[in-house]
Amino acid sequence: MADERNRMLEQLNTDDWQECRQSVLIVDDSAMNRRMLTEILGGRFDTAEATSGEECLHLLEENRDGISIVLLDIHMEGMDGFAVLEEMDRQKMLEDIPVIMISSEDKVDAMRRAFDLGASDYISRPFDARVVCQRIGNTMRLYAKQRRLCAAVEKQIREADQNSRIMLALLNRVMEKRNGESRNHVRRIQIITALLLAQLAQKNGQHWLTGSVRRRITLAAALHDIGKIELENRLLCNTAPTAEEETLLRQHTTLGAQMLEENSTRQEAAFVQTAAQICRWHHERYDGSGYPDGLVGEQIPLEAQVVGLADAYDALAGGENGRPYPHKAAVYLLCTAQSSQFSPLLLECLQEIGDRLAEALRAPEK
Template sequence: MSLKEKILIADDSEMNQMLLEEILSDKYEYVMAKDGTEAVDILEKNDDIDLVMLDINMPKMDGFGVLEIMNLRHWISEVPVIIISSESDVDFIRRSYDLGASDYISRPFDLTVVRRRVENTLMLYARQKRLVRLVEEQVYEREKTNNTMINILSHVIEYRNNESGQHILHVRMMTDILLRRLIEITDKYPLTETDISMIVSISALHDIGKISVPKAILNKPGKLDPEEWEIMKNHAAIGDAMLYDLGTQQAETLMNLAHEICRWHHERWDGRGYPDGLKG
């Protein structure tokens, strides 16, 4: 596997292709396209293109058409484009930038200008990709830590309740299945993968309020008497109140979900649930 950066040169002039390859020397790998349609096809089939050098006036599909497709398919944010053209009209150049081009090089080519602008563009995008990866890694580590803490707390609650740790796993699995089925049958709840992941994670804390219920009631064999049942039912409202006592910003999506799950996980469609008797 080559470690050289790969440049797609899209120009209907073979002389221009050869000239650019000569100017940029053997520092890069090159893929050639003689028109816009071929350039799009190459981009579609190759995810290792690091830079596109794009002529505007080409047969079948011009450079503007290529830029429009790159925007439509969200390639423009991943692959920088340098326009190469003899056009000097201001509106022409402005349209290129409006469509996401990173730079503009006019013909005839100046060796130093071409080399420097290609190097600078590739360097800028390489830094951008490193920053994106760094942010993704930080988000991943934070989510992993959050999930670990949620799992520890939920298992502490289940241990006190003498329930198997499988209960938490089952709740999370059922929550995931129900949410995915929900978005299949209705567009009323436009849940993203992030939304689903967040709800599934927080579902593990649904019984946090049980930490306030006496163990004698939690682990009583047989049926609870009416007074004990009222104490047991309080765990939903108590779990909600415990979260308020944390003093965390209530506007945060994560905390709003936690409140709803802790308080309402025993509500029923027919209104016979608790603590608020929600219906429908």
């Protein structure tokens, strides 16, 4: 075995492969296998070792940003390599940390399962030093390229969001002049929506609420009452509408959705669809008592549920319909007297964001 290690190290030393030093976590319950890989990689990488799947996850949780790649053995006592991959995927670690699986078997089923679970590559024993280092380098370069692309996309998204915010700010000024609705109301709706979505994203089963999805919903929330532009001034300024006038006022939901759907392009489809759903259904209620369509429970799109709760909270705490309630009183009313009107999960989120919400709403506008 010593002769085999010496052969591999000699092969590596004659290689002209170059790579910036990065960190490799070697996960294997065999001390001999760990030592062999450490000797192969020590000249090019900083290495750390884990003797089990459980220890691997602990090290990743403690030092997620300090580990560049994981070499993960499949067959280990306790938590095997496949289980580690599944847990890394669940915790979204695979988005930042590539994994190369290591095994003494080259069965197609094992390889297929490893790749299905998110492994970036698969290396079979016995090791070839040059191949091991080359494949590690290739995987790192691929992930680095992906990160650069993601950063570029994020920059474009931020620039697009900034342009959209400018346009929406101008539009909100028009709405303020048109229907007397406070410009701060739109700002508060967006703050409440963003905090509710961030809290909701931490719940199980809500992994689809990525940062870009949350930004889109928060931006679209500013248009929730855009349909009021189509209504007559007398309706918008009337503080005591008749039943007939109330029916006309409620049309702002469908009018807003129609405006957006009629003036969209394919490039704007995702944003427009989100904004139209919010416009039409932010007054729907979980118990079916809302309008315009009397939707019940999860029939109401989540984005409309979130903005509907944000709007209801601001009507109480923001004083849009009279004297404002203190923050805790507004939350209490929504979670007790009006609890049937909103999703229990969203009400739970509203309670959990508590002081953060009150502080964010007090902060001056940037």
